Amino acid sequence: MSVSPDNKNPRDWKALLTRHEMLLLYVLIAEWLFFYFAGTTTNRRGVVVGFGTLDRQFDILRHSCEIGLLALALTPVIITAGIDLSIGSLLGLCAILFGKLWHDGGLPIPVAAGLTLALGALAGGLNAILITALRLPPLIVTLGTYSLFRGLAEAITHGAITYTDFPASFLFVGQERWLGLPTQAWIFLGVALGVGLLVHRTTFGRAFRTIGFSLEGARYAGLPVARRLALVYVLAGLIAAIAAVIYTARLGQAKADAGTGYELFAITAVVLGGTSIFGGSGTVHGTLLGVAAIAVLKNGLACLPVVMRMNAAEEMSGLLTGALLLLALTASVLPKILSRFRTPHHAPAP
Amino acid sequence: MKRFFRELSVLGALAAVLVGMAIFAPAFFSPQPLLSLLTREAPTLIVACGMACVIITRQIDISVGSMFSVCSVCAGLLAARGWPLLLVLPASVALGALLGAVNGLLVAGLRLPSIVVTLATMVTLRQGLNLVRQGEFVNLPDRVQWFGLSQMAGQLVLVGASVVFLVALALAMRHVAAGRFVYAVGTDAEAARLAGIRPQLVTFLVFIFIGALTGLAAMMNLAQSPQVQPLSGAGLELKVIAAVVVGGVAISGGRGNLWGAFTGLLLLACVSPALIHLHIEAYWEKAIQGAIILLAVVADGLRTRKLNR
Numbered sequence: 001m002s003v004s005p006d007n008k009n010p011r012d013w014k015a016l017l018t019r020h021e022m023l024l025l026y027v028l029i030a031e032w033l034f035f036y037f038a039g040t041t042t043n044r045r046g047v048v049v050g051f052g053t054l055d056r057q058f059d060i061l062r063h064s065c066e067i068g069l070l071a072l073a074l075t076p077v078i079i080t081a082g083i084d085l086s087i088g089s090l091l092g093l094c095a096i097l098f099g100k101l102w103h104d105g106g107l108p109i110p111v112a113a114g115l116t117l118a119l120g121a122l123a124g125g126l127n128a129i130l131i132t133a134l135r136l137p138p139l140i141v142t143l144g145t146y147s148l149f150r151g152l153a154e155a156i157t158h159g160a161i162t163y164t165d166f167p168a169s170f171l172f173v174g175q176e177r178w179l180g181l182p183t184q185a186w187i188f189l190g191v192a193l194g195v196g197l198l199v200h201r202t203t204f205g206r207a208f209r210t211i212g213f214s215l216e217g218a219r220y221a222g223l224p225v226a227r228r229l230a231l232v233y234v235l236a237g238l239i240a241a242i243a244a245v246i247y248t249a250r251l252g253q254a255k256a257d258a259g260t261g262y263e264l265f266a267i268t269a270v271v272l273g274g275t276s277i278f279g280g281s282g283t284v285h286g287t288l289l290g291v292a293a294i295a296v297l298k299n300g301l302a303c304l305p306v307v308m309r310m311n312a313a314e315e316m317s318g319l320l321t322g323a324l325l326l327l328a329l330t331a332s333v334l335p336k337i338l339s340r341f342r343t344p345h346h347a348p349a350p
Numbered sequence: 351m352k353r354f355f356r357e358l359s360v361l362g363a364l365a366a367v368l369v370g371m372a373i374f375a376p377a378f379f380s381p382q383p384l385l386s387l388l389t390r391e392a393p394t395l396i397v398a399c400g401m402a403c404v405i406i407t408r409q410i411d412i413s414v415g416s417m418f419s420v421c422s423v424c425a426g427l428l429a430a431r432g433w434p435l436l437l438v439l440p441a442s443v444a445l446g447a448l449l450g451a452v453n454g455l456l457v458a459g460l461r462l463p464s465i466v467v468t469l470a471t472m473v474t475l476r477q478g479l480n481l482v483r484q485g486e487f488v489n490l491p492d493r494v495q496w497f498g499l500s501q502m503a504g505q506l507v508l509v510g511a512s513v514v515f516l517v518a519l520a521l522a523m524r525h526v527a528a529g530r531f532v533y534a535v536g537t538d539a540e541a542a543r544l545a546g547i548r549p550q551l552v553t554f555l556v557f558i559f560i561g562a563l564t565g566l567a568a569m570m571n572l573a574q575s576p577q578v579q580p581l582s583g584a585g586l587e588l589k590v591i592a593a594v595v596v597g598g599v600a601i602s603g604g605r606g607n608l609w610g611a612f613t614g615l616l617l618l619a620c621v622s623p624a625l626i627h628l629h630i631e632a633y634w635e636k637a638i639q640g641a642i643i644l645l646a647v648v649a650d651g652l653r654t655r656k657l658n659r
Contacts, residue, residue: 144644
């Protein structure tokens with residue numbers, strides 16, 4: 001784990017216990033306990049159902065893989081002070097391309113999956129070229145590709161075709177367990193490990209933080225800013241394609257609206273995890289905790305009796321995630337705002 | 351001439367499309383369909399005016415689609431309860447302004463990035479609306495459609511009002527101090543502050559402004575059909591941002607004007623009739639919209655690169 005300057009002293013346990021990630025862990029535990037007690041019931045035959053079952057815990061893990069992957073893709077992007085709004089749409093486009101390559105192209109599943117990953121990286125490359133070569137703001141570029149990728153997915157399927165009937169050996173990836181965990185969780189953990197090493201254990205990660213802290217400064221320091229930024233967006237495209245394959249395997253179908261709105265969940269997870277939306281700092285383990293907090297919320301809500309009666313789990317989780325993002329953002333800037341009020345007016349601004 | 355090169359090139363593109371339509375699909379120019387097209391775009395124009403102001407201050411608001419839906423449904427419910435239109439209109443505008451104020455408070459007060467704030471409010475409002483209404487339509491009383499006028503008169507009123515508003519706002523942006531403040535803040539917030547402008551206040555007011563305009567646009571849309579669809583505003587944000595960016599308003603703030611945004615909107619509005627004529631299916635619309643946004647920003651990027659050399 002990265003050593004931040006404020007807790008270099010290992011005996012400084014107080015600082016460690018009040019770090020952002022630890023605070024998030026407490027919230028996560030409290031959230032889990034709440035749903036454990038409020039969302040677990042016994043049915044008429046005396047069997048425990050709802051949130052408290054082991055199956056449900058595996059379900060949470062299963063459902064969090066796709067959003068988790070997108071959040072992992074976004075973490076380096078946001079650390080460089082960028083944003084990628086297109087990953088949810090790219091998930092949809094890649095799911096369709098994968099289905100089309102397999103179904104209409106007649107390719108075997110592994111080849112189709114490999115090609116899909118390459119196409120995902122290529123789509124990320126489109127973002128990368130526009131952002132680095134032309135120095136356009138990532139916000140508007142990825143807003144354009146957000147519309148473009150989803151539109152292409154709809155155009156390819158005419159808004160109606162859904163690819164189904166995938167072989168059982170492929171569905172194994174999305175619906176079965178391997179070595180005790182849902183199969184796709186292993187892929188998720190592998191990608192998490194890879195991104196974690198990239199961000200925390202290589203000079204690439206340090207370059208990301210430097211760029212996010214000050215783009216011009218990074219340029220003057222001699223960092224290859226354009227190449228590092230390009231890497232971040234290509235990687236995001238690649239990971240979105242992995243998420244698309246896993247999504248298809250879990251649902252057993254590929255359709256054009258796959259991953260709609262996932263970018264919100266992913267951004268929320270990253271911001272909850274303590275990555276600064278202004279760039280320059282952030283951790284992968286924080287993002288993983290953020291993903292867990294959102295996944296538990298999403299699944300826990302579906303187990304609450306009151307939400308089940310209203311049949312509104314989808315709307316509730318969207319609503320609460322949006323509110324959660326606003327809350328996390330506010331909390332992240334609150335110390336700065338408060339210190340501004342505390343500073344006497346005659347003191348020089350920091 | 352050189353100063354308005356960007357706006358003039360969009361105007362040229364629009365003229366080319368119109369000439370093409372005149373040659374290959376002259377039916378496009380018959381008065382009634384043309385008036386209908388303009389009427390459909392009138393609410394979009396109003397929101398685009400607000401979006402131009404927001405982007406000129408170097409911010410963005412992608413929650414307009416959700417605000418539009420919320421205002422439409424609330425105004426529809428009030429009208430269905432028997433409120434007179436003269437009261438529903440200000441209520442809708444006030445609701446929009448209130449929602450805009452929430453965005454403004456978060457962006458200007460807490461200095462959070464507007465893209466993330468409005469992404470969050472976009473989803474929160476949309477899902478909140480779905481939760482409360484479950485996608486139900488609102489049936490409107492008869493006198494609401496076309497404000498109780500004939501269809502022709504109603505359409506003329508809507509188009510006329512939106513054009514008058516556009517002209518007034520475009521002149522105000524250029525000749526009234528408040529309009530110059532918007533440009534000043536977007537060009538350089540720090541310099542604006544040193545010149546005695548309060549950038550955060552201007553940003554806050556701009557978000558209220560776009561909210562109020564969205565409420566107004568929702569009303570203008572309400573008058574066009576006998577029912578309110580809760581999904582009527584979905585995707586509005588992309589359409590409006592595309593129009594504004596195509597029209598030469600720079601996403602980096604401080605540059606562009608409402609005439610450009612208006613031309614951009616007209617150009618985009620001609621795309622879907624042109625697509626029908628070219629026998630391209632409607633599924634392509636979203637992809638083409640995205641491609642047009644990218645094309646416009648690439649053109650801007652290439653141009654600034656050339657200027658910097």
